[in-house]
Amino acid sequence: MIPTVSIPEGSLGPWTVKRKIVKDDFARMRLAFSGRSPGEIGDVITMLVHNKRGVVMSDSRAERRDHIGFVANAKGRVLINGLGLGMCLAAALAKVDADGSPVVTRATVVEVDPDVIALVGAHYQSDPRVEIVHASAFDYQPPKGASYGAVWHDIWDTICADNLPEMTRLHRKYGRRADWQGSWCCWECDRAKRQERKWF
Numbered sequence: 001m002i003p004t005v006s007i008p009e010g011s012l013g014p015w016t017v018k019r020k021i022v023k024d025d026f027a028r029m030r031l032a033f034s035g036r037s038p039g040e041i042g043d044v045i046t047m048l049v050h051n052k053r054g055v056v057m058s059d060s061r062a063e064r065r066d067h068i069g070f071v072a073n074a075k076g077r078v079l080i081n082g083l084g085l086g087m088c089l090a091a092a093l094a095k096v097d098a099d100g101s102p103v104v105t106r107a108t109v110v111e112v113d114p115d116v117i118a119l120v121g122a123h124y125q126s127d128p129r130v131e132i133v134h135a136s137a138f139d140y141q142p143p144k145g146a147s148y149g150a151v152w153h154d155i156w157d158t159i160c161a162d163n164l165p166e167m168t169r170l171h172r173k174y175g176r177r178a179d180w181q182g183s184w185c186c187w188e189c190d191r192a193k194r195q196e197r198k199w200f
Helices: 025-033 061-066 068-073 087-093 114-119 161-174 186-199
Strands: 010-012 015-021 044-050 054-058 076-081 104-111 130-134 150-153 181-183
Touching (some): 061 068, 068 087, 068 150, 068 181, 076 087, 087 104, 114 130, 150 161, 161 181, 161 186, 181 186
Parallel strands (some): 076 104, 076 150, 104 130, 150 181
Antiparallel strands (some): 010 015, 044 054
């Protein structure tokens, strides 16, 4: 399982990083209805909250499971579109091989929001392997000839079929540059699209 994040609570611009203890089933239901993955009773969950969009990301157990594919495949040079809480970045950086050498040698994170970079990114930039780029995932151009062991796309707040065209666009962009790539909750978005078709 991917570990929880350890960044401190704080606020900047419209963003807040805060922690919450899942105290009872009511708290679990509120997390589920807010579109976020519920935790277990007693879990301490760190959330990235926007003052208008609500909870954008958390490190609940279910959400940590969503990122396992990327972390399992992360090796060498990796690229992450969307910083969020830096959860998959931290997990990828922590990977070591049998002799204790880092598995990930370089991690580029592309983040569109400068306040998220200042609030969250500052806690990861002390690692010399980390490069955080202020840009849109769609506008960013990788260095000429760059290739990646894994590329992860996580720029969406919600799980819905409307995300699929953007996922396809990003997957095509990195198709020849990545040994492996994935998008957050792609399977669930595809399932939502199939369910929509049943109604029409």
